Amino acid sequence: MFSTVRWRVIWITLLVLLCGWALVPKEDADGNRIPPLQLGLDLQGGMHLAVEVDDSQAPPDADLEDAVERTLTTIRNRIDQFGVREPNIQRAGDRIIVELAGVQDPERAKEIVNRTAFMEFKVVTDGTSFLNALERIDRAIVNAVGADQLRPTALETQVDLGEVLGGRDTAPQAVPADTTLPDSAAVDPPPGAPAAAPDPPAAQDSAAAGRDSAAGAPGQQDGELRPLSALLRPGRIEGEFLVATQDRPTVESWLALPEVTAVIPNDITLHWGVEDVPAGGSTFVPLYVLDAEPLITGEELQDAGPANRDPTFNQPIVPFETTRRGARLFERGTARHVGDNMAIVLDNRVQSYAVIRGILSRNAQIELAPGASFQEAQDLALVLRAGALPMPIRIVEERTVGASLGEDSIRQGRMAFLIGIVAVVLLMIGYYRFAGVLAVGALVVYVILLLGGLAGLQATLTLPGIAGLILSVGMAVDANVLIFERIREELDAGKTPRTAVDAGFANALSAIVDANLTTLITGIILFQFGTGPVRGFAVTLCIGILASFFAALYVTRTFFMIYLNRRASSESVSI
């Protein structure tokens, strides 16, 4: 008997420790605290969107499945650019569910998701007209922002730049996914292969030489502030500049100033690239100077991919096809730009660029640089296909909860939980005396198991989930009440305490099992059919039922065994 009790105590202690450990806040690799219970969007604030592909205007033979898959890629791309912590983007049937925690600006997030993918093929200029305008741009920035605001930044950056420019060997080592774009009719091996080495373009150097300051040169000369010039450094091809990643927001805000847009020549546009370029221990974002007029847009792009390999040279290639109209535009546009780079711009960001190897027409292909992986080719094909997305997308469901509402809910829920528990504890002890104390002990174990179980299963705690927690505390004592009432009846029938306790547990069992199983059925159905918050409620309910089974039938029983063993005389029991 004693050893049985001992084993029971050991099991219970182990389980409590395990669940308690699951509740200890941990730290991730970056040293950030991970809360033990994952909070639902309704508690931590955030946004839930369901997006649908609108196929009402699509041709009848359009492939919805493919369109959804492509839309998923587009939305993932965009959300990554938006910079949300741990976005959750997934497919649910024909819908795409986007969940963003702690979004500060829901309006913008929606705009980003909802926009139709916009793709353009644009020629990368040699950058001369931009460099010519740079002095005016710098002056416009100084005038708009004010010299005092700029001076500290400019000086700081100057030091950075000095280091970076110190030696050529710190120049970008990573060869960009250098793409070539042959005419489909002439798939020649690259003769003097396109600029794969990151040499600063000659045109740029000469442009810089002719002026007292240019891209890449220190930002201050003759005491004059050159805020933008100071932050630019030459890129890997003509018309590409690199901006240190941390300076990007500053540069972006400058370029958006109306005074600045006014002095940027009309025939060029500036676009950021998607890739990060590492160099000299820091990372850079490319900024491209492109022809304002696109060669063709995504509207003219009929289809792209799948990626395959060049039969002769085994390099990954991505074929694509334009419309008839696109073919005409393409022919006319590329005729003047053979040898230039062409940028593939999706949603205003340069995804990739390639050398125009010949006049392009209806069927063309992009050939990736030697060494490029097949995965890169597949990604590029997906980008092209997203650009060719024929169907607009539509938000069909939106739920946004501000962070403050979530905080209020947590605070109020915690208070209600504590008060509910205290009230139940007082009631149980007042009614059942010492047996009530045992039940409260079991209730404590129950709460630890429930919370630890939620944390261990990485269940998400939602607002209805908190309600479920509070409700389950009230219901958790039910099994104890059933047992205690039985024990009282058995005692009334004249049984000794030990037999009464045994009989009480035995006789209450069927009612406890039947009653809890029906609730469990409800919980499972709720989990199956519910979404988000309701699902959180169902999980809490189900784990609560299992934990209360264990707490009442095993833990309370063990406590009773210890209680009865410790007593010298077993003539009465406090219940």
Added chain:
Amino acid sequence: MRLFSNANFSFLAVRRRAYAISAALIVVGLGSIVLHGGVNAGVEFTGGTLVHVRVTEETSVAALRDLVNAAGVSGEQIQPLRSSEGESTQEYLFRVPPVDDEAGLEGVERLIRSALEQGLGANSFELLRVEAIGPRVGDELRTKAVFALLLSFLLTLIYLAFRFEWRFGFAAVIATIHDIALTFGFISLLNVEISLATVAAILTIVGYSLNDTIVVFDRVRENLKKKRKETYEETLDRSINETLPRTILTSATTLIALVALFVLGGPVIRPFALVLILGISVGTYSSIFVASPALLEIHRWQRRRHAGPAHATG
């Protein structure tokens, strides 16, 4: 301490009065639903937009209504939220029915936002919560909710039929339908909005009410096996009385927890807590005054059929 430990109430003797009370409550509830033109389904089920706003300076429903109407929003309901003490919280719920045109779903939210920005100033309000549901999603959620309710019904019935005799299961289902009808009636009378959370609450009530009923029936099953010399009605009464302390204590602990939630839980969770409080009270009542009487009526009906000459099998 002991309450009702040797209770010996004749619950079944007053069952006709209980029927009358239940019937009256159901009629009032259904009447309320009819008068309201159906239940007050939330935007999750009808489609539409819900915007929950907190303002920093005193304003009124009428002022807010003028603002959003001027911006082109129509058909809106504006509800001021009150704290549990009945004080104004400066929080308002805007509900706007679904708009048909393409921009509808986001358009409404944007209209309300810009109307408030212009009318109150950009920093004098905060959007706490926005729910915008397309009509088709609303339809789907409604179908899902109804399906979940029916399925949980069916599975419970199968379980009970498996564990008890069929008439127990039947009586339990009658009690559950009674609870759902009454709960819907209360929901309509109090004008609580039916959201996904409310449906979860109703399902919980179903589970809880069955829980109560099963505890009584478990005792009935046990007492019937003992073959005392007493009528079916006496056995039922004895079973209810024997389980009465448990019924009352469990309901009390659950209700205490829920009242704490209702009082402290804040405006979002309060309707959910209210539905649970009413439903659990109804569930406790029905396990005593509806489920067992139903069992008795079924039992008597069976006996009449078997006693009838038409059933002399040959």
